[in-house]
Amino acid sequence: MLKGSLCKRLAMDLKKRGSFPVYEQYINATRCLTNRVESVTHTHTHRCSRTERTSRSKIREKKKIPGKRSRPFLYSSPPSSLIVEPLIQQQQICDNMDQTQTINFGAGPAKIPQSVLLKAQQEFLNFSTSGISVLEMSHRASDFIQIINRTESVLRELLNIPANYKVLFLQGGGSGQFSAIPLNLIGLKKDMCADYVVTGTWSEKAAKEAEKYGKINIVHPKMDSYTKIPDPSSWTLNPAASYVYYCNNETIHGVEFNFIPETNSVVLVCDMSSNFLSRPIDVSKFGLIYAGAQKNVGCAGVTVVIVREDLLGHTLKECPIILDYKTQAELNSMYNTPPCYSIYIMGLVLEWIKSNGGGAAMESLNQQKSLLIYDVINSSNGFYVCPVEETCRSRMNIPFRIRSKEGDATLEKEFLEGASKKGMISLKGHRSVGGIRASLYNAVTLQDTEALATYMKEFLRQHQ
Ligand SMILES: N[C@H](C(=O)O)[C@H](O)COP(=O)(O)O
Ligand SMILES: O=C(O)CCC(=O)C(=O)O
Numbered sequence: 001m002l003k004g005s006l007c008k009r010l011a012m013d014l015k016k017r018g019s020f021p022v023y024e025q026y027i028n029a030t031r032c033l034t035n036r037v038e039s040v041t042h043t044h045t046h047r048c049s050r051t052e053r054t055s056r057s058k059i060r061e062k063k064k065i066p067g068k069r070s071r072p073f074l075y076s077s078p079p080s081s082l083i084v085e086p087l088i089q090q091q092q093i094c095d096n097m098d099q100t101q102t103i104n105f106g107a108g109p110a111k112i113p114q115s116v117l118l119k120a121q122q123e124f125l126n127f128s129t130s131g132i133s134v135l136e137m138s139h140r141a142s143d144f145i146q147i148i149n150r151t152e153s154v155l156r157e158l159l160n161i162p163a164n165y166k167v168l169f170l171q172g173g174g175s176g177q178f179s180a181i182p183l184n185l186i187g188l189k190k191d192m193c194a195d196y197v198v199t200g201t202w203s204e205k206a207a208k209e210a211e212k213y214g215k216i217n218i219v220h221p222k223m224d225s226y227t228k229i230p231d232p233s234s235w236t237l238n239p240a241a242s243y244v245y246y247c248n249n250e251t252i253h254g255v256e257f258n259f260i261p262e263t264n265s266v267v268l269v270c271d272m273s274s275n276f277l278s279r280p281i282d283v284s285k286f287g288l289i290y291a292g293a294q295k296n297v298g299c300a301g302v303t304v305v306i307v308r309e310d311l312l313g314h315t316l317k318e319c320p321i322i323l324d325y326k327t328q329a330e331l332n333s334m335y336n337t338p339p340c341y342s343i344y345i346m347g348l349v350l351e352w353i354k355s356n357g358g359g360a361a362m363e364s365l366n367q368q369k370s371l372l373i374y375d376v377i378n379s380s381n382g383f384y385v386c387p388v389e390e391t392c393r394s395r396m397n398i399p400f401r402i403r404s405k406e407g408d409a410t411l412e413k414e415f416l417e418g419a420s421k422k423g424m425i426s427l428k429g430h431r432s433v434g435g436i437r438a439s440l441y442n443a444v445t446l447q448d449t450e451a452l453a454t455y456m457k458e459f460l461r462q463h464q
Contacts, residue, residue, distance in 0.1 A: 103448045106426030108295040111443040116348045134344045151347035166329040168305040174273045177290045178206040182213035183319035188242035195219050195241040200226040200250025226253040228389040243267040249275035252430040256394035279363035296442045298349045301342030369440045369449040370395040376456045399437040
């Protein structure tokens with residue numbers, strides 16, 4: 001079943017390792033990874049629903065597809081190039097896939113470009129000429145140092161990061177940064193206070209965590225619902241604040257800033273977890289930007305922090321050393337073992353973004369994709385309801401309900417089940433708010449989005 005140069009290379013790798021039984025195991029593992037319907041490693045949310053799993057196994061039964069591990073390769077001859085394919089070739093790959101291709105609209109962990117997964121698969125057993133997997137590699141080995149340095153340099157190039165900013169690759173996710181930010185920055189000024197703009201669950205959690213370390217001021221009156229960004233003219237900013245914090249895109253509520261807040265020289269800190277590199281940004285306007293990789297730039301496990309050098313060294317003494325930016329910056333994110341494989345995957349995704357035109361190209365694509373879905377919502381005569389004000393609707397996460405703001409539970413269930421039968425998964429709204437949510441991160445293609453828009457129109461016709 002496996003033929004051609006890839007097969008030969010694998011056989012040679014494995015022969016070198018003296019293990020042909022392992023080769024069989026590799027083939028099974030490889031099939032599993034190549035098959036997007038079954039692949040779990042990078043493409044499913046950590047809270048993937050039981051209904052979706054069941055429904056996908058029903059598709060297998062119906063199509064008489066044998067059990068999980070015995071599906072054949074989707075490609076008769078897998079690409080031998082190690083280059084991360086640009087979008088156009090990705091599309092050709094998708095066109096070759098069967099009708100049960102799964103489209104992942106998950107909010108994170110989320111879809112990763114097919115060509116990145118293939119490249120990781122090709123290099124899985126033997127990275128470069130090392131003879132070992134990146135998974136097995138010392139973080140002090142020269143191959144890994146090259147991986148981390150290359151990842152940083154592509155990121156610097158893509159975002160045009162000024163030289164006076166450090167790039168850190170840390171663990172602990174966005175939630176780790178909710179603590180790290182006050183621990184590192186609230187001591188910048190003697191009043192030990194910070195301003196927070198709270199526009200959804202994630203900025204609310206960040207503000208709550210920061211209260212442990214200083215005085216936190218929410219700059220606007222509390223909102224009844226997270227459906228808008230309060231007008232900046234109504235914010236009360238404190239000039240004595242050590243920093244102003246906001247979340248650029250609220251993943252759960254689908255509220256996204258389309259402007260950079262003016263802070264009158266107070267350090268600006270931004271959570272870009274769910275719209276990082278989905279559009280260009282001017283890094284020089286920020287004191288600190290952070291983002292978990294598992295939405296737009298890779299898989300879970302690594303959080304990138306971009307921080308201006310002059311903000312380092314004001315850390316509270318109780319800050320755990322692994323969260324201390326200065327220590328991590330001095331040691332190139334290697335105070336301890338970094339999340340090596342996640343950094344490697346991030347590097348591949350960044351190369352993919354670069355070869356597809358960078359932030360500007362991502363922005364144009366994301367604009368088109370989100371418009372497709374918002375157009376269906378806006379022209380549905382109130383059948384689909386997006387609660388978010390038009391000016392701050394997210395291009396990344398589109399939450400919507402059916403028939404009313406509260407949603408019709410029966411219809412929403414039917415919508416999700418119907419989508420799942422068509423291979424469109426992870427469309428369920430976050431468990432804290434319910435409803436439906438389509439996440440359209442960089443790796444989600446225009447064709448994926450068109451498939452969803454078509455299904456939404458069909459569903460509307462059937463139930464209007
Ligand atoms: N999922 C969150 C978001 O959408 O912003 C955030 O990344 C959560 O943080 P963790 O990485 O700790 O899960
Ligand atoms: O679905 C999302 O918005 C991210 C989910 C998440 O990280 C969580 O629920 O902990």
